[in-house]
Amino acid sequence: MSNDNIIYPSVHSFSNLSLSDSSRTGFGYNPYKGPSSNAITPETSNILINKKTVSLTPTSFDSIYDRNILKKVPEISLSSFSFLFCEIVNWTRNNSKGIQDLEQRLNTLGYQIGQRFLELVKTRERIKYSKREIKILEILQFIHGAFWKSIFGKTANELEKSQDIENEYMIIDDIPLVSKFISVPKDYGNLSCSAFTAGIIEGALDSACFPATVTAHSVPKEGLPLRTVFLIKFDESLYTRENLRFN
Amino acid sequence: MKVYSCLILNKAGGLIYQNNVNPGLNSLSSNDFLVLAGTLHGVHAIASKIKPIPSQAKDDIGVTNTHNTNTNLIATGKSQNANSNQSGLQTIETDFFNLYIFQTLTGLKFVIVTSPNPVVHNLQPMNDFKSISRGELQKQYDSTVKLFRQLYLLFSDFVMKDPFYSLDMPVKSSLFDMRVKELLV
Numbered sequence: 159m160s161n162d163n164i165i166y167p168s169v170h171s172f173s174n175l176s177l178s179d180s181s182r183t184g185f186g187y188n189p190y191k192g193p194s195s196n197a198i199t200p201e202t203s204n205i206l207i208n209k210k211t212v213s214l215t216p217t218s219f220d221s222i223y224d225r226n227i228l229k230k231v232p233e234i235s236l237s238s239f240s241f242l243f244c245e246i247v248n249w250t251r252n253n254s255k256g257i258q259d260l261e262q263r264l265n266t267l268g269y270q271i272g273q274r275f276l277e278l279v280k281t282r283e284r285i286k287y288s289k290r291e292i293k294i295l296e297i298l299q300f301i302h303g304a305f306w307k308s309i310f311g312k313t314a315n316e317l318e319k320s321q322d323i324e325n326e327y328m329i330i331d332d333i334p335l336v337s338k339f340i341s342v343p344k345d346y347g348n349l350s351c352s353a354f355t356a357g358i359i360e361g362a363l364d365s366a367c368f369p370a371t372v373t374a375h376s377v378p379k380e381g382l383p384l385r386t387v388f389l390i391k392f393d394e395s396l397y398t399r400e401n402l403r404f405n
Numbered sequence: 406m407k408v409y410s411c412l413i414l415n416k417a418g419g420l421i422y423q424n425n426v427n428p429g430l431n432s433l434s435s436n437d438f439l440v441l442a443g444t445l446h447g448v449h450a451i452a453s454k455i456k457p458i459p460s461q462a463k464d465d466i467g468v469t470n471t472h473n474t475n476t477n478l479i480a481t482g483k484s485q486n487a488n489s490n491q492s493g494l495q496t497i498e499t500d501f502f503n504l505y506i507f508q509t510l511t512g513l514k515f516v517i518v519t520s521p522n523p524v525v526h527n528l529q530p531m532n533d534f535k536s537i538s539r540g541e542l543q544k545q546y547d548s549t550v551k552l553f554r555q556l557y558l559l560f561s562d563f564v565m566k567d568p569f570y571s572l573d574m575p576v577k578s579s580l581f582d583m584r585v586k587e588l589l590v
Binding site: 237240241243244245247248251339340341342343346351383384 | 562563565566567568569577578579580581583
């Protein structure tokens with residue numbers, strides 16, 4: 159078989175493997191060997207029993223799963239993230255039927271990240287203060303502060319309570335990282351790509367048992383054309399709960 | 406140096422962005438700008454082909470080449486090496502305006518029109534031919550090189566990372582507009 163005809167998995171280092179290679183941990187699938195490379199032998203079962211974590215890809219000794227989860231993640235290039243997000247928006251735009259649908263889809267994508275990120279931030283915090291927010295204000299402060307910082311590297315600019323409506327709160331970010339380079343054309347109306355971030359907040363709040371709907375609205379101010387308000391509308395039942403608990 | 410106008414051409418020579426940053430230039434219609442863009446694109450392409458044939462230049466390097474450089478030096482007062490136009494047309498200097506072109510690796514062209522070179526009264530005679538520095542006249546060129554770098558940076562940030570921009574089409578990004586004005590005004 160000539161080398162050109164083989165389609166390798168996307169991991170580039172796979173292409174450097176050969177028949178005689180075995181992984182560092184004794185585990186892992188080698189495309190050259192085929193299924194037999196995953197066979198369980200006395201040797202490999204020994205590894206399985208004695209090691210707590212086993213990397214299943216032969217080259218993944220520095221993959222995300224092998225790093226200590228409690229350690230701070232290395233920073234990610236804003237450029238590469240921006241290009242990725244640019245493609246995400248493009249892809250959702252091609253699939254969506256309208257502006258509202260597009261925002262909803264971005265929100266859904268962010269939602270899953272929020273659910274996971276809450277877990278991660280809390281795990282990292284647990285060593286220092288083992289505490290779970292049970293009040294509305296506390297969870298909002300956590301989102302506005304620690305949570306925002308671990309995602310975007312800075313805290314959000316303002317946290318406000320709506321004056322007119324009881325169950326609405328606002329988190330305001332002057333320069334939202336996600337849509338830093340995006341200028342929405344006029345024919346897209348009041349679309350805000352920060353709907354993605356709104357989804358992250360919503361996901362985190364929902365998994366923390368604070369059911370809410372979060373929407374992003376672009377509210378430019380002089381000198382701050384990207385200023386975005388994240389409107390958080392909590393579920394009515396939440397207030398009943400809070401009243402029962404604390405009054 | 407005052408920047409009057411800034412243009413961006415795509416790799417086919419089409420005008421994708423035009424901004425009259427500072428007033429002062431005789432106003433051209435949008436059609437004229439398109440023609441200007443196309444012309445510059447063509448001239449730039451031809452200019453990048455004008456250069457001595459390497460083998461010939463090597464043969465009579467002792468005689469003609471130095472002779473040519475010397476006549477050039479006497480005629481223009483500028484020391485230039487033979488390969489200076491390898492990347493095409495870079496500047497047009499006139500009494501009324503200067504025009505600078507910068508081409509990126511992808512074939513995108515940034516063009517800015519600026520005020521002409523300042524009149525330098527006590528221009529030092531160039532005694533030392535070995536020093537390539539063109540003194541006062543070089544300064545304006547150097548500052549445009551910096552401007553082009555900044556422009557390129559803004560373009561790759563605010564245009565290329567914008568999901569609503571389609572490649573080689575006119576730039577409508579309001580953020581880019583704002584940043585360009587901040588940079589050039």
